[in-house]
Amino acid sequence: MIERLRALYATGRVALLAETYYHSLAFLVPPPELAEEVAQHRAMLEREFGARPSVLRMTELAYSDDLARFAESQRFTGMLAEGWEGVLGGQPPTYRYCAASAPTVNLLLRHYRLSDDVGFRFSSREWSEHPLTADKYARWLAATPGEVVGLFMDFETFGEHHAARTGILEFLSALPLEVARHPHLEWATVEEAIAGHPRAPLSVPVTMSWADQNRDLGAWLGNDLQRSAFEAAKKVGVVARRSSDPAVLEDWRKLLTSDHFYYMYVSGHGADQGVHQYFSSYESPYDAYANYMNALTDLRRRALDRLGVPVLK
16 A cells, blocks of 8 residues: 555655644644654655655644644644634635634635535435436536635545445546546645635634534544543553653554544434444444543553552552
8 A cells, every 4th residue: 555655646646744643632632742743744754755745634634723833833834624614704615725823824625515425425325416426526516616626535435435336436537537527627736736825814713623513523522431531541641751661652642543532422413423333343432431441541550660650450
């Protein structure tokens, strides 16, 4: 897979983005965790691909004024964010914006309706637009006003979320030719799309994400189980850092991966609840919580052992 990604990157038509190395909630942990994880991810991209990304995509598309300031401090020129009406104030998501808190950081927004047409609705036979064909989708793109349409989807959309039998791979293969039939449409890497003069500054004082209907952090920290686990993880992180054991620190960072908290989601209903159940391999969110806390307790014991602190059995 890495070799294929290297070949794609070598074409010059692919941009690689910086993120948290462990796809974690490091942006909610006291410094210097976020800066260290982003630096680790940047180092990996340069080592494996010779890439020096200028655009930051935070875990689960999290974005806020504070995160824009962080991006600016790390010399990023752009970030990705959700094109949600709740923060756009009636403006369209199909233009470049800049961060109100860090004007040197341009923003590329996700057109969530067009993105979710492929990412979530493609194989739904209950959807009024099923089946979605490449020519139909290209016509929708062509009819969308603005300068840029940000299509953000999970990699596993193509073949896992929508199995090959749904026609998703044929759809993807046919899409470039269908888009080419519309002269005013062209493809761009994220770095190309984000360059240029922004339409207006965008302020997002409270962190938003691309998850669920509320577009907040509720998918990971919306209930007592999740908050309890995350607060416990932060406390163990203090001990893990003091242990000066790289293996302990790495395991703690793996426990910050956003998926762990996503599996503990219990507060949703309707479409949100269905999405969470699809992604979880646990029988229930309570099982996810119990398993996580057991792992966290074991890690705490290991960290205290490195520090020579006796632990009650």
